[in-house]
Amino acid sequence: MIINGLCADYGSRFCPCILAVTGGCVVCSQVNGKAFCDCKASGGICIKQELLRNGGKANPGRLTYECEVISVIHYDGLVFLRVKVPISLEREVKRPGGFVFVRRKDAASWYDVPISVQFEEMMVGSIGMTLLFRGVKTNQFKDLAEGDTLLLRGPFNNGLLGLQHLEAQQSSRCLILTKGIGLLPSVSAVRYLQSRHNETELYVDEGNFSPSILKFQLDLFELPFKPLTLLDDDGELSTPAKHVIRRFVADGGSLIHVGASEYVIHQVAAYLHYIGNRHVKLSACNNARMCCGEGVCGACTETTADKRVIHHCKEQVKIK
Incomplete structure (x- = not known):
């Protein structure tokens, strides 16, 4: 699920940040102490050079x-x-x-x-x-x-993963699957997709949430939806959810956004792989472990199979 992460602050007015000063930059291998540049940045900005121009200091942080x-x-x-x-x-x-x-x-x-x-x-x-x-x-x-x-x-700006996929949608068909509290951070994604003339189909799983709270949010933003149970009693992707996803893929859908836990996101990604999907992209909520937002406290870190440390609050990782 996680490949080639890129810092959400790369090239912004917050870059280089304190991670570059302390040798923990998400992008630049050289400011992290390596002899050669093996960064995957494609924005044409060298963080090491920017840090040198700053006299080894980070740019001012958030106000x-x-x-x-x-x-x-x-x-x-x-x-x-x-x-x-x-x-x-x-x-x-x-x-x-x-x-x-x-x-x-x-x-x-x-x-x-x-x-x-x-x-x-x-x-x-x-x-x-x-x-x-x-x-x-x-x-x-x-x-x-x-x-x-x-x-x-x-x-x-890193509350959603797969932003590059979501922002690329224009006059496309998009499926939004949410569960419980995952509806709240997904509202901005739905509204954005609709503003770009995309056809959106929203399914909501109440989970452990009060139905009245979810209805309040859906009515507040005038979002039409259909109820759907995403997981069955065994914790697997439910048969109705599989039918919805398979139909969406077969009908030429372009993007699935998942507003739910990491477990549900993995279940949807795995099912897309199982049915041989080659064109539908994924985006998802990224608020499960958000703490400091700056990649400093370590609460959101995850070590991948290749021993790379991911900072979920900073890295705009791709989902496949």
């Missing part, structure tokens, strides 16, 4: 913005809010997979919560997000009201 809450909807254990943000930040998180870290103004920095941006108003300077109350960090938002101030750190 933290004080933002006013301009709209709040509380509903059954969640809150949907719109927050006024600088237009520059709104522009940078409008891409599918965009997210920010959020906390109350009076909370310590370790109370940051990574939240997907579901909605943005171009040239108005506001973004929409859904916060679920699931523990100490998210419970700080239970009494949130209009006029309150939140601290937003960002922008981050």
Whole structure:
């Protein structure tokens, strides 16, 4: 599933970052201490050269913005809010997979919560997000009201994997499979695909989620959907799900987006391989292990079979 990862920040204003300074760059082998260049970057930017030009220092990182809450909807254990943000930040998180870290103004920095941006108003300077109350960090938002101030750190743009496949879709047929909380970060993907005149077919598995919460989200964004159980009692891809995928492939579909756990993503990828798929691309949610967003804390790392360490919060890995 993971091949040739490329840093989501490569060539951006955040590159080179602190990983390049400390010898843990995702892309550049030479700043990591190797004698020869064997990077797979294709953007024409040499991170080692940029680091030398910076005097061995990283570029400035993400900023933290004080933002006013301009709209709040509380509903059954969640809150949907719109927050006024600088237009520059709104522009940078409008891409599918965009997210920010959020906390109350009076909370310590370790109370940051990574939240997907579901909605943005171009040239108005506001973004929409859904916060679920699931523990100490998210419970700080239970009494949130209009006029309150939140601290937003960002922008981050690696909330979805397979972005290169998703952004390539134009006037195509796309299938979206979501389960439980995976619906929330998938909203931006569905809206993006629809904005590019793609035909989208959305299937939702409630999982352990409240049906009313899912209906609230689907109604809020006016997303038509069909119910579908993705896994059977043995934890395998269900027969109805296989039928939906096989029909989609046979009918010339172009992209499948999976908004679910890593296990479900692997199940869908394996089934596509089993039926001999050669043309349908995959994209998927990437929020299962998001922690610091900078590749520093190590909470999202994974060691591959070839002993390579993947930073899931930084690397835009391909899915096959």
